[in-house]
Amino acid sequence: MERLRDFLIHKKQEGLLRTLRPISARQGTKIRLGGKDYIDFSSNDYLGLSGHPRLIEASNKTAQEFGTASSASRLLSGDLQIHHQLEEAVARLKNKESALVFNSGYQANIGIISTLFNKGDCIFSDRLNHASIIDGIMLSGARFLRFKHNDMEQLEVLLKRERARFKRALIVTETVFSMDGDRCPLKELVVLKEKYNCQLMVDEAHATGIFGQRGSGMVEEEGVSEQVDIIMGTFSKAMAGFGAYVAASKEIIEYLINTSRAFIYSTALPPAVIACDIAALALVKEEPLRRKSLLESARYFRQGLRDKGFQVKGDSQIVPLIIGDNLKAVEAAQKLQEKGFWVLPIRPPTVPQGQARLRFSLSYDHDKEVLDRLIQVIAESVTCS
Ligand SMILES: Cc1ncc(COP(=O)(O)O)c(C=O)c1O
Numbered sequence: 001m002e003r004l005r006d007f008l009i010h011k012k013q014e015g016l017l018r019t020l021r022p023i024s025a026r027q028g029t030k031i032r033l034g035g036k037d038y039i040d041f042s043s044n045d046y047l048g049l050s051g052h053p054r055l056i057e058a059s060n061k062t063a064q065e066f067g068t069a070s071s072a073s074r075l076l077s078g079d080l081q082i083h084h085q086l087e088e089a090v091a092r093l094k095n096k097e098s099a100l101v102f103n104s105g106y107q108a109n110i111g112i113i114s115t116l117f118n119k120g121d122c123i124f125s126d127r128l129n130h131a132s133i134i135d136g137i138m139l140s141g142a143r144f145l146r147f148k149h150n151d152m153e154q155l156e157v158l159l160k161r162e163r164a165r166f167k168r169a170l171i172v173t174e175t176v177f178s179m180d181g182d183r184c185p186l187k188e189l190v191v192l193k194e195k196y197n198c199q200l201m202v203d204e205a206h207a208t209g210i211f212g213q214r215g216s217g218m219v220e221e222e223g224v225s226e227q228v229d230i231i232m233g234t235f236s237k238a239m240a241g242f243g244a245y246v247a248a249s250k251e252i253i254e255y256l257i258n259t260s261r262a263f264i265y266s267t268a269l270p271p272a273v274i275a276c277d278i279a280a281l282a283l284v285k286e287e288p289l290r291r292k293s294l295l296e297s298a299r300y301f302r303q304g305l306r307d308k309g310f311q312v313k314g315d316s317q318i319v320p321l322i323i324g325d326n327l328k329a330v331e332a333a334q335k336l337q338e339k340g341f342w343v344l345p346i347r348p349p350t351v352p353q354g355q356a357r358l359r360f361s362l363s364y365d366h367d368k369e370v371l372d373r374l375i376q377v378i379a380e381s382v383t384c385s
Pocket of ligand 1 (some may be wrong): 104106107109130234235236243244
């Protein structure tokens with residue numbers, strides 16, 4: 001017990017203690033917390049769909065029809081027709097032969113990677129990949145090689161040196177990085193994967209619903225769906241639902257159904273959640289204006305910060321402001337919270353040491369007036385090292 005106490009004291013001193021802060025009410029981007037109202041800049045409800053009447057109605061109707069739970073894993077009696085309807089819709093959206101739903105993005109990444117790759121294989125992973133990708137790689141037993149963030153030269157050096165020593169190889173990356181808001185060089189990755197005979201897997205958690213003509217993601221935007229072997233994504237962000245998926249060849253999907261422990265040994269997602277995911281996929285296709293307007297807001301917000309002298313990278317709806325020091329990031333977030341903006345500090349190990357930051361997660365529901373006010377408050381209260 002002393003070990004745990006020391007750990008917690010140490011974390012607090014370093015500005016790294018994590019705490020839970022329950023929200024008592026939510027209406028779009030307006031949230032209530034500890035008796036105070038805030039505008040939320042930390043949620044991933046990018047398209048503002050979480051309160052959409054069509055999603056709520058789809059969930060309610062399906063709960064009435066099928067009850068609250070799937071009550072068993074997919075391979076037992078938890079497999080409903082709507083799970084298949086959702087998978088068919090995902091496969092179409094992602095332009096792939098087949099798709100499989102997992103219960104969360106975390107489960108999907110560990111379930112996909114650790115099943116398809118094993119000891120004797122090699123995985124090349126971007127250094128800033130999400131924890132679920134890293135955990136999937138660790139679980140796989142494959143040789144784990146990391147390349148500097150988006151550094152294709154270093155990736156090629158590693159591929160030249162290591163690829164031939166392994167039977168199968170995977171290159172894995174996020175398409176839009178969750179804490180940096182920048183994108184991977186997808187076309188260059190495709191060239192390397194072909195040159196060195198690797199498979200390519202991408203995590204589209206933060207790109208789905210936002211990029212691409214139909215909102216399919218960055219793979220669609222860059223026109224490389226045939227070359228990307230495994231496309232993973234979630235319903236938990238822009239789709240305002242829950243769960244995740246992988247879209248790939250029929251063979252890969254059938255193999256995962258037969259071997260992926262994260263898929264097999266877990267109860268299927270509830271019917272109401274699946275219905276919500278289906279409704280969200282339809283809305284994303286029908287309402288391209290939401291993503292266009294969101295990306296326009298992101299450009300406006302970035303430019304506003306640049307005009308005030310801040311350096312901001314990326315070009316997505318995720319806007320990071322690197323502060324550096326952990327305690328300074330905590331203080332900066334507190335200042336913005338005092339002014340009514342729910343912005344959180346992102347600290348190691350979620351981001352590399354010395355790169356603590358504020359992460360602004362934009363939503364379709366944030367209007368220009370709110371963005372202007374936030375830019376002004378940031379300019380008055382935040383200093384970056
Ligand atoms: C890039 C990325 N992949 C996977 C996940 C996990 O998704 P989920 O929240 O559905 O478990 C997240 C979300 O935290 C993420 O940002």
